[in-house]
Amino acid sequence: GIQVEQSPPDLILQEGANSTLRCNFSDSVNNLQWFHQNPWGQLINLFYIPSGTKQNGRLSATTVATERYSLLYISSSQTTDSGVYFCAVLTGANNLFFGTGTRLTVIP
Amino acid sequence: DAGVTQSPTHLIKTRGQQVTLRCSPKSGHDTVSWYQQALGQGPQFIFQYYEEEERQRGNFPDRFSGHQFPNYSSELNVNALLLGDSALYLCASSLGQGALAQYFGPGTRLTVL
Numbered sequence: 001g002i003q004v005e006q007s008p009p010d011l012i013l014q015e016g017a018n019s020t021l022r023c024n025f026s027d028s029v030n031n032l033q034w035f036h037q038n039p040w041g042q043l044i045n046l047f048y049i050p051s052g053t054k055q056n057g058r059l060s061a062t063t064v065a066t067e068r069y070s071l072l073y074i075s076s077s078q079t080t081d082s083g084v085y086f087c088a089v090l091t092g093a094n095n096l097f098f099g100t101g102t103r104l105t106v107i108p
Numbered sequence: 109d110a111g112v113t114q115s116p117t118h119l120i121k122t123r124g125q126q127v128t129l130r131c132s133p134k135s136g137h138d139t140v141s142w143y144q145q146a147l148g149q150g151p152q153f154i155f156q157y158y159e160e161e162e163r164q165r166g167n168f169p170d171r172f173s174g175h176q177f178p179n180y181s182s183e184l185n186v187n188a189l190l191l192g193d194s195a196l197y198l199c200a201s202s203l204g205q206g207a208l209a210q211y212f213g214p215g216t217r218l219t220v221l
Contacts, residue, residue, distance in 0.1 A: 031208070033194045041198075043215075043218070045211060050206075094205055094206075095139070095153040095156055096143075098151050099150060
């Protein structure tokens with residue numbers, strides 16, 4: 001089956017720092033989404049990005065489908081950015097397969 | 109624009125009992141998918157409902173069943189609860205079955221004692 005690996009597994013940042021999260025997937029995909037899971041468990045949509053680059057405020061994402069990876073950039077990090085970041089790919093069976101997650105802690 | 113809603117927020121059951129979780133999709137969405145998230149792990153796909161039928165199913169036993177109503181809302185039923193069923197259950201909605209964005213509800217945290 002499809003494999004989705006994220007790196008790094010854990011990341012600690014000083015407030016104001018920038019970071020890059022990576023998502024590697026083993027098969028071609030039709031859909032890739034990035035989510036932020038807050039401490040209460042809510043999965044918040046960040047990007048729907050099967051290919052190309054998108055930006056939303058301090059966040060941006062790039063997916064290179066031909067090389068089977070996606071990157072999430074966080075600039076000028078804030079304490080509210082803390083949580084777990086997941087990438088998820090839509091499999092041929094039409095369901096989202098989640099990566100292993102990156103736990104981000106932003107300290108003031 | 110109403111987002112995805114789930115009820116209840118929390119639930120405590122004992123082994124062997126049955127539980128029903130509920131989900132209302134985002135306004136305009138017609139497809140509902142259910143996921144189980146164990147502590148410290150990513151969500152895992154349980155099944156997906158579209159046009160009131162189960163369309164896709166993940167690697168979960170028959171104890172997990174569901175239903176979709178004509179208004180697109182959905183229920184997840186789990187019978188003969190096991191301790192290992194303790195998890196956050198997430199519902200996601202989308203439009204159609206294509207490769208479009210899925211939006212998640214706040215989840216129901218189930219504890220089995």
